[in-house]
Amino acid sequence: MTTSEGEAQRELWTRVRARLKASVGEDVFASWFARLELEELVGDVVHLSAPTRFLCSWVQSNYAERILEAFRQDDETVARIHITLRVNGGQVRSLRPATPAEAAPVETKDGADPSIEIPAAPRLVRENAAPRGDALxxxxxxxxxxxxxxxxxxxxxxxxxxxxxxxxxxxxxxxxxxxxxxxxxxxxxxxxxxxxxxxxxxxxxxxxxxxxxxxxxxxxxxxxxxxxxxxxxxxxxxxxxxxxxxxxxxxxxxxxxxxxxxxxxxxxxxxxxxxxxxxxxxxxxxxxxxxxxxxxxxxxxxxISGFDLELRRSIVQRRADQVAARYGMHFPAAVIDYIARAVVSHGRDLDGAVNRLVAANQLTGELITVPLAEKTLADLIRSRDAKRVRIEDILKMVSRHYKVPRNELLSARRSRDVVRPRQIAMFLAKALTSRSLPEIGRRFGGRDHTTVLHSVRKVEQMMKDDHDLCQEIELLKRMLEE
The missing domain is CATH 3.40.50.300 (P-loop containing nucleotide triphosphate hydrolases)
Structure with a gap:
């Protein structure tokens, strides 16, 4: 590849990265695309590399078509994306099986099996550091x-x-x-x-x-x-x-x-x-x-128990000091105290509260004051008195209410006296917790997320047709939230 070809491909990759960032957003781009590198474009195949095997596999499985589409906006002849593992600046084996023409002997030490792609010594992986092994x-x-x-x-x-x-x-x-x-x-x-x-x-x-x-x-x-x-x-x-x-x-x-x-x-x-x-x-x-x-x-x-007021205030103060150092933005003591008293859920919400106020200041030009905090953090504050319901709490409550052993709710039994309480428990887990469908499925004996979704929809339909069941589930909700 000539110097001019290399420069043209680097410019192409810059444009593709910009399209991907605009398409998927800053957070997703940083998680899955930022560490990809363009190795070369040969014929109709784009060769990319990633620093970990996990990243190779995930991007190939979930984002190959999106990357291909971004390349085709510049070059319609591109037909395939090929991602390899990058180690110390070089490439190693592809995640796809090699064809007979591509296969080559792999040198190993001490007669090691070359099919076992595991580093000799596991190491601490640090972000922003040169990768020294694969995702393992x-x-x-x-x-x-x-x-x-x-x-x-x-x-x-x-x-x-x-x-x-x-x-x-x-x-x-x-x-x-x-x-x-x-x-x-x-x-x-x-x-x-x-x-x-x-x-x-x-x-x-x-x-x-x-x-x-x-x-x-x-x-x-x-x-x-x-x-x-x-x-x-x-x-x-x-x-x-x-x-x-x-x-x-x-x-x-x-x-x-x-x-x-x-x-x-x-x-x-x-x-x-x-x-x-x-x-x-x-x-x-x-x-x-x-x-x-x-x-x-x-x-x-x-x-680790829930944070008390002093610890919440210390966390907000630390975050406010970081903001002051970076943006020169001042957080009055009254605002720090307000956040610490009003946002009582957990540390991430405290960080999020500070970030919201920074964004509000930058977007509107308003000074950071208690009234601005009251307006900006309203949803966080509204939820502060709500009890955090755990799936474990739901399992115990449903088990006691329907007189079904807890282990039966998690089992594979399909009898009506177990299936209905199990479906109600899944419905309550979806309604009262922040867990995703796959997470709920895992907590209910390793079930698939489609099983959870079916249960939720089934209970919703039963509630429309059965007023007594609707009242019964509302009672369970109130008991769990008390």
Whole structure:
């Protein structure tokens, strides 16, 4: 490829990226497209690369047509998008099977099986850093989530102290509490602490094999390994880590949950540190085997409670100081106090409240005042007195009301005395919680989201035809929200 051809392709890629950003929005673009690179355009095939196997697979499966359309606006001859894995600036094998003409011998060391595409040593993955392995090296670590940026208070001081101790012990090749299980509702800092542990341990000892995985990421790689017939290699890789951090444990299900149980047992036997975070105590994770829940409960279980006023004020003050440093924008003490008193849900809503006021100031030119905060944050404040209903609460209430054992609601039984209460429970979960349909399905015995949608629509129709049922469900709603 000549210099002029290379320059033309770079300009083309710049235009395509701009179209994608305008099409999908800033957030989606940053998540899935920002780290893609154009390698070359040969004939009618666009060759792109991504830094992780997960990103390759996800973009190829979900966005290939959109990318193709963006290219065709400039060049109608483009027919295919081909995404490869990029390692240290180079390309490795494609995610699609190679044709016989493309196949070539792969050099391996010590007679290793070349079909097992697993890095020799898992490493901490940092965003904005040159990738050193594929997606099996873990989920991306957020560089902003360190111990220094964590706002401490009475609600989270125990969890913070334990997290610091874990990082210090891991760097010194010792284990204090194992496993450690941190749980809280959303937005109270679980993920921040796991990221901070990874950062601190890696900085103290860069040779440590540290893996941070979300439950979805863990499931993706286990399923992919099974499909590649390299599950043994995946298990062997995972058991060689020094520090394993699993986030959003409540989403783990199926065979990958069983595999996590085996991995947990192996790591604990080998005195390797394991830290898990979830939105409920171990005993409430019904998708996990009883032995796994017992193992998790037998370690150190650390809850993070709801934030008190002082901690909320500290969080808002920290965010306001960041805004002042970046934009020169002043948040009066009265506004900070108002946000801390009015927004009582969780830390993300506090950040969101500050962001809304920044946007309101920039768009309207209004000074940041309490009246502006009252107007801008009205919906956050209206919801502050509403009780957060959990799926677990719904299961217990429906089980008690209809005299159906809780485990029957989660089972595969199809008898009428079980199906109807189960459908009502799914309807209430959709109506009273912020969980998505797939999430609700997972909590109801690993059901598909289409099953949940069918149940919701079925109950809605029954309520239209049956006034007594409508009153009964409204009563359940009131009891759950009290």
């Amino acid at each position: 090296s873990g989920s991306a670590i957020d560089p902003r989530m360190t111990f220094d940026s964590f706002v401490a208070g009475e609600a989270n001081e125990m969890a913070l102290g334990v997290a610091r101790q874990i990082a210090k012990a891991a760097a010194n090749n010792t284990v204090t509490f194992n496993p450690v299980y941190i749980h809280s509702t959303v937005g109270l800092g679980k993920s921040h602490l796991l990221n901070a542990i990874a950062h601190a341990t890696a900085e103290a000892d860069p040779t440590k094999n540290i893996v941070y995985l979300t439950a979805d990421h863990f499931m993706y790689h286990f399923i992919a390994a099974v499909q590649r017939q390299s599950a043994l290699g995946f298990k062997d890789w995972l058991r060689k880590v020094d520090l394993l951090l699993i986030d959003d444990m409540q989403f783990l299900q199926g065979k990958s949950a069983t595999e996590f149980g085996h991995t947990l047992g192996t790591l604990l036997t080998g005195a390797k540190q394991v830290v898990v975070a979830a939105d409920a105590p171990p005993r409430d994770l019904e998708m996990l085997d009883e032995r796994i829940r017992s193992r998790l409960s037998g370690g150190l279980v650390v809850p």
